[in-house]
Every structure is written in structure tokens, then in C-alpha cells.
Amino acid sequence: MSIKRFSVMMFAVISIALTCTAEKTPDVKSLFPDIEGFTRSNDIVSYRPDNLFEYINGAAELYLMYDFSGLNLQQYKDKDENTITIEIYDQKTVNNSFGIYSQERPYECEYLDIGVQATYMEGYLNFYQGRYYVKIAGYNLGAKDREYLTSTAKKVSGLLREETTPPAMLMLFPEKAKVANREEYIPKDFLGYSFFEKAFTAEYQDTGAKSYKLFIIETPDRAALEKSIEEYKKAANIKIDLLKDGIHEVDDQYQGKLLISVKGKYIVGALNPENVKIDQSIIIQVISSLK
Amino acid sequence: MQENTMDKNRRRFLKISIAGLAGASLLPSCIKKMPVDEKPNFVYRTLGKTGIKLPIVSMGVMNTMNPKLVEAAYNAGIKHFDTAALYGQGKSEGMLGEFFKDKPRDSFVLGTKVSMPGIMFGTLNKNAKPQDFINEFDKGMKRIGLDYVDILYLHGPGSRETTLFEPYLEAMKQVKKEGRARFIGISTHQNQAEVIRAAIESKAYDVALVAYNSTYPNVDEIKKAIAEGAKAGLGIIGMKTVAGVVGGGFGGPPKKASEQEITAAIKWSLENENVTTIIPGWQTFDHLNSTIAVMGDLKMTLAERSLLNNINKQAGLFCYQCEKCVPQCPAGQHIPTFMRSYMYAHGYKNMQMARITLDSMNLGKIACEDCDTCKVKCVKGFNVKEKIMDIARLRDVPTDFLV
Numbered sequence: 001m002s003i004k005r006f007s008v009m010m011f012a013v014i015s016i017a018l019t020c021t022a023e024k025t026p027d028v029k030s031l032f033p034d035i036e037g038f039t040r041s042n043d044i045v046s047y048r049p050d051n052l053f054e055y056i057n058g059a060a061e062l063y064l065m066y067d068f069s070g071l072n073l074q075q076y077k078d079k080d081e082n083t084i085t086i087e088i089y090d091q092k093t094v095n096n097s098f099g100i101y102s103q104e105r106p107y108e109c110e111y112l113d114i115g116v117q118a119t120y121m122e123g124y125l126n127f128y129q130g131r132y133y134v135k136i137a138g139y140n141l142g143a144k145d146r147e148y149l150t151s152t153a154k155k156v157s158g159l160l161r162e163e164t165t166p167p168a169m170l171m172l173f174p175e176k177a178k179v180a181n182r183e184e185y186i187p188k189d190f191l192g193y194s195f196f197e198k199a200f201t202a203e204y205q206d207t208g209a210k211s212y213k214l215f216i217i218e219t220p221d222r223a224a225l226e227k228s229i230e231e232y233k234k235a236a237n238i239k240i241d242l243l244k245d246g247i248h249e250v251d252d253q254y255q256g257k258l259l260i261s262v263k264g265k266y267i268v269g270a271l272n273p274e275n276v277k278i279d280q281s282i283i284i285q286v287i288s289s290l291k
Numbered sequence: 292m293q294e295n296t297m298d299k300n301r302r303r304f305l306k307i308s309i310a311g312l313a314g315a316s317l318l319p320s321c322i323k324k325m326p327v328d329e330k331p332n333f334v335y336r337t338l339g340k341t342g343i344k345l346p347i348v349s350m351g352v353m354n355t356m357n358p359k360l361v362e363a364a365y366n367a368g369i370k371h372f373d374t375a376a377l378y379g380q381g382k383s384e385g386m387l388g389e390f391f392k393d394k395p396r397d398s399f400v401l402g403t404k405v406s407m408p409g410i411m412f413g414t415l416n417k418n419a420k421p422q423d424f425i426n427e428f429d430k431g432m433k434r435i436g437l438d439y440v441d442i443l444y445l446h447g448p449g450s451r452e453t454t455l456f457e458p459y460l461e462a463m464k465q466v467k468k469e470g471r472a473r474f475i476g477i478s479t480h481q482n483q484a485e486v487i488r489a490a491i492e493s494k495a496y497d498v499a500l501v502a503y504n505s506t507y508p509n510v511d512e513i514k515k516a517i518a519e520g521a522k523a524g525l526g527i528i529g530m531k532t533v534a535g536v537v538g539g540g541f542g543g544p545p546k547k548a549s550e551q552e553i554t555a556a557i558k559w560s561l562e563n564e565n566v567t568t569i570i571p572g573w574q575t576f577d578h579l580n581s582t583i584a585v586m587g588d589l590k591m592t593l594a595e596r597s598l599l600n601n602i603n604k605q606a607g608l609f610c611y612q613c614e615k616c617v618p619q620c621p622a623g624q625h626i627p628t629f630m631r632s633y634m635y636a637h638g639y640k641n642m643q644m645a646r647i648t649l650d651s652m653n654l655g656k657i658a659c660e661d662c663d664t665c666k667v668k669c670v671k672g673f674n675v676k677e678k679i680m681d682i683a684r685l686r687d688v689p690t691d692f693l694v
Contacts, residue, residue, distance in 0.1 A: 053531075
């Protein structure tokens with residue numbers, strides 16, 4: 001591109017920008033604390049959407065799905081070459097930081113009150129807070145692993161200066177019969193359909209302790225909801241009118257049986273595996289709490 | 292026109308699939324002779340010296356935790372599923388283990404990968420022991436819950452040194468000897484040719500999972516190394532096959548690709564018969580079905596080839612981030628970062644990202660200003676000094692003006 005064309009483009013960019021405010025991000029260096037007994041072994045390394053795969057290979061694709069905008073990481077070493085690595089992923093919104101956190105949240109681990117929530121397993125501590133997803137890894141820390149990782153995480157959490165509140169949509173799931181720590185957020189291709197986006201899910205148990213998933217999809221507006229429902233009916237070959245009031249049972253060729261209900265711009269439903277008795281009052285409770 | 296071809300392919304695929312599902316008794320006698328687990332509409336190739344026969348389309352399970360997608364792929368005839376400890380921090384392994392626990396063990400081929408510190412960046416730990424690798428492998432096996440995996444990979448070596456790193460290679464040989472992995476391999480996204488050749492040299496690895504698409508500037512070298520690997524009995528699996536069209540794989544930011552672009556990229560990778568299979572990571576049933584349908588018509592059309600040529604040209608704007616320029620610059624400037632910034636500004640018109648990328652270097656004076664002749668020889672032939680001086684001007688624009 002010639003310098004002349006570049007200058008014209010810059011003028012256009014600046015003109016547009018005069019009416020907007022650029023996003024301010026904190027100074028990266030200020031997010032990485034000192035760790036007693038360890039020294040920083042390199043400069044802060046940064047990755048962007050175009051090169052994240054160089055760091056985490058195929059795993060990068062899931063982060064990109066959650067609107068990943070940048071990773072800054074710092075490694076620390078002690079005198080015996082044992083290491084602690086702090087990775088701070090910027091996912092732009094708390095929904096996304098929770099989303100990727102939920103995808104990596106182990107089923108068996110210790111849950112801690114750091115950030116909004118943290119998970120700890122030997123060698124790994126992850127938490128989310130505001131737009132950030134933070135992963136701290138220890139290598140060869142032995143008996144002090146938990147102590148080092150939790151104290152480091154608390155320091156990072158303080159430096160982030162972000163709210164420690166979960167996504168608001170999670171509050172819509174009733175507590176009764178809900179399985180702890182199984183909520184997820186899927187930003188696109190929910191249930192394997194490209195027209196279902198921005199779905200929050202939670203796991204519930206029926207009276208026989210069998211589990212099923214409840215989901216809430218928030219569409220931009222009623223027209224978008226109707227379009228999604230129309231596409232779904234076509235894809236899953238469903239004849240009934242899902243836009244009518246009430247809870248509808250549908251037979252989806254891929255998912256099996258589903259319960260679906262709509263209200264305003266929301267789709268509420270439950271994956272309904274065989275032999276599970278879903279308490280429909282939970283779905284009704286969700287629907288009645290939606291505006 | 293292309294849409295029509297895709298639709299025809301899909302209809303043909305669905306028609307054949309329905310015939311397949313109807314049962315072997317309804318099939319012509321010539322098809323009956325095929326092994327029961329082979330689909331008549333699928334194309335199969337053998338994975339090097341492992342002898343495993345696979346459909347040329349497999350499933351990479353890095354983008355979804357939806358077991359219904361895995362089920363749909365399995366029911367459609369996909370046999371090989373690829374995961375890693377790194378995907379969902381082990382959740383992908385757990386989900387696949389749960390799905391496959393009651394399936395006949397010979398009805399699927401499962402590959403997983405173990406990530407070890409320093410392997411991707413070549414910062415190898417001098418205190419590393421084989422047991423470190425085995426401990427990580429054991430964690431993965433616990434999540435998977437099967438007695439063995441079919442292919443165990445060392446995740447992401449990018450050099451000969453990391454590919455042949457003795458402690459981990461020893462550990463993998465041991466795991467194979469114990470029967471907990473039938474075969475061992477490496478997966479590689481960077482310096483693929485060097486890594487493949489190191490895998491051949493090891494005489495231990497059975498499989499190489501290789502990032503492979505037409506937009507890599509050194510694609511001819513990668514092809515050559517793949518051919519050498521195949522000749523030596525290494526099973527070659529392609530990955531990142533559509534990364535060139537969706538971005539992220541050759542230095543460009545992610546973008547939404549059309550179905551035609553994706554089909555063209557898949558066909559291109561499968562044109563190379565040394566590539567046994569590829570592992571696209573579907574997120575929707577539509578993508579699953581359209582990728583499988585490609586097996587019904589592998590020949591690339593002129594329009595698809597032309598589409599890929601255009602994408603390859605566009606990719607020419609992007610720095611490959613090979614870092615071969617870094618030691619050549621007498622002032623030690625990190626040229627790949629300048630080139631990335633340039634790509635953001637000129638390729639994607641994203642001035643804010645361009646500026647953030649520049650700022651990440653904490654630059655003072657640009658060293659090029661004092662260099663009369665640039666000695667850097669870029670592998671892509673970029674005029675490095677010109678591009679650096681061009682993009683450096685962005686530092687003079689107040690950040691508040693950039694969106």
C-alpha cells in the first residue's frame with residue numbers, strides 16, 4: 001500500500017474515532033505481582049488472536065470462540081528452576097471469561113473464593129474476574145504448591161481491579177435441585193446449531209438423582225428469536241408451533257427429546273434424556289423471572 | 292454454481308448414507324464383500340506403518356464439548372477422534388472417554404496429546420524426567436477411562452531438539468511397551484518439515500500430526516517432508532487444514548469463511564495422498580455433514596482452485612512469524628511484531644490492534660532510522676525496513692483516536 005493511500009486511510013480512521021472513545025486497558029506490567037523466592041525469568045510475553053495457536057496450539061480455537069483479545073504471560077523461576085507461570089487472558093466480557101472458565105472447570109477439584117470463583121488442582125489454579133480469565137501453573141512446587149498458587153492468585157485478583165460478580169444470566173437458574181459448579185456459557189453453535197447463540201446452561205437432578213441440562217438462550221430481540229425458532233424447526237423437522245405459550249416437547253434428530261418454551265427474546269429449554277423426570281416447575285420458574 | 296455443486300454432493304452423500312444405514316442386506320453383492328465397518332461412500336487410507344485404515348475425514352475434538360456431535364460423527368462412520376489434555380483442560384478427554392466407554396473398542400481410534408513445559412518453545416527443562424511425562428499421561432488416562440489410547444502424541448514440538456528430547460521420548464516408548472498407547476507420535480504447528488524429519492530420525496514415532504494448508508509460505512518444503520515421512524512409514528495426519536481460510540493458522544486474525552472456501556481447503560489437503568486423514572473440528576451438524584460429503588467428490592473444481600489461489604495471495608501479506616529475521620537485525624528489533632502490527636493496519640484495517648501490538652514492544656527510537664542498508668533477508672521477501680518505518684508512524688497518533 002502506498003504512503004498516500006495509508007494517509008487517506010488514517011485520516012478516515014481518525015475522523016471516525018473522534019466520535020468514539022477507545023477502550024482503555026490497564027498497564028500490563030502492573031498485573032503481574034512479585035512472588036517471594038522467585039524471580040521473573042523473562043519479559044512479559046503477549047499473544048493476540050492471530051498467534052495464540054503458537055502458544056496453545058489447537059486449544060486456541062476454543063478461546064477464540066469466546067472472543068479472546070489478548071494473552072499476557074509471565075514466568076517466574078526459583079533457584080532450583082521450579083516455575084510459576086501466570087497467564088492473563090482478556091476475553092472482553094465477563095460472560096466470555098466465565099464461558100471459557102466453565103469449559104475448563106474440572107469436575108473434581110477444590111473451589112476457592114478468588115476472583116468470582118477459582119478452581120485448584122495440584123499444579124493448576126484458574127479463576128475468572130471481570131473480563132479476565134487467569135491461569136496460574138506451578139511446576140515442581142511440591143508441598144508448597146497450593147500455598148504458592150493461592151497466594152499468587154489473590155495478588156493477581158487484587159491487581160486486576162475488576163468486579164467479582166458472575167454473569168447476571170446465571171442468577172436466573174433456580175437453586176433448587178441445581179448441581180453445583182456445572183453452569184456453562186456457550187456463545188455460538190449451541191446444541192450443534194449455528195442459529196443458537198449465547199446460551200447459558202445449568203445442570204439439575206431429578207428425583208431419582210439423574211441429571212439433565214436446563215438452558216436459557218438470549219437472542220437480540222423478538223424478531224431474532226422467531227428467526228432462530230423457524231430455522232430450528234426446519235433443521236430438526238419440527239411441525240408444532242414453538243412460539244405458542246407453554247412448554248413444548250420436541251423430538252430432535254440429534255439431541256433426542258427436548259422441552260422448549262419461549263418468552264420475549266428468550267428461549268428456555270431442557271435436554272430431556274430418556275428415563276429422566278424433569279420438574280417442569282423449574283422451567284416455569286425461569287420463564288416467570290424473565291422480562 | 293458452487294452452491295449447487297455442494298448441494299448435489301450433500302444430497303448424494305445423504306442418499307448413500309441412507310442406503311448404508313438400511314443395512315448390508317440391501318446392498319449390491321460387490322459392496323457386501325467390503326469389511327462391515329467400511330462405508331461405501333467413504334474414502335479410506337492406511338496410516339503408515341500402524342496399518343490402521345481410516346476414513347480420510349476424522350474429527351478433531353477441540354472446539355466442542357457436545358457429545359451429540361461426536362455421536363453424530365461416529366454414527367455417520369467417522370472412526371478416528373483426536374483430542375488433547377490441553378483441550379478444555381482435560382474435559383474433552385473426559386467427554387470422549389464417557390462417550391466411548393460402552394462402544395466396541397475396535398470401532399474407534401482415539402488419539403490424545405500430552406503437553407509438557409518447554410516443548411512448544413524449546414525452553415527445555417534440564418531436570419525433566421520420563422516420569423514427569425508419565426504422570427501427565429496418567430492424568431489423561433484417568434479422565435479418558437479406557438485401558439489404552441490408540442495414538443499418544445507429544446504435543447507441539449517445533450524443532451528437532453524438542454522432538455527428540457530424550458526424557459519424554461523414553462517415557463512414550465515405555466507407555467507404548469506397556470500397551471497403554473498402541474502408537475506414539477508428535478503434533479506440530481511450527482517448523483513442520485524439521486519436526487517430521489526429526490520424527491523419522493527417531494525411528495520411534497509412528498505418526499505425525501502436521502499443520503498443513505496451502506497458505507503456508509514453505510508449503511512445498513512441508514509437502515516434501517511429508518513425502519519423506521510417508522516413505523519411511525510415518526503415518527501422516529493433517530490438521531489446521533482450513534486455518535488458511537478461516538485465519539489464525541498463517542498469521543491472519545480469524546474470519547468467517549464461506550462453505551466453498553472450507554470445501555476447497557479440505558480438498559486441497561486431501562489431494563496429497565500421503566496425508567492419511569484430516570481432523571477438522573466441527574461445531575455444528577451442518578459442518579459435519581458437509582465435510583463428510585466432500586469424500587463423495589474429492590476433485591477440486593477450477594472455481595475452488597481459483598478461490599484458494601486468491602486466499603494464498605492474500606496470505607502473502609502476512610508475516611509467517613518464523614523469527615528467522617530476528618538474529619539478522621543488528622539492532623535486535625523484534626521484526627515479527629512490527630510485521631504483525633503492519634498486517635493489522637493494512638490487511639485488517641484494525642488500527643487499535645496495530646497500535647497495541649506496537650506498544651507491546653515498549654519502543655524507544657526506531658533503529659531503522661539510523662541504518663543505511665537493511666541486511667535482513669525476509670523468507671517472504673518483505674522489504675522489512677520500509678514496512679517498519681511505515682507502521683512506526685502509527686505511534687504518533689493519540690490512542691484515543693484509534694478504534
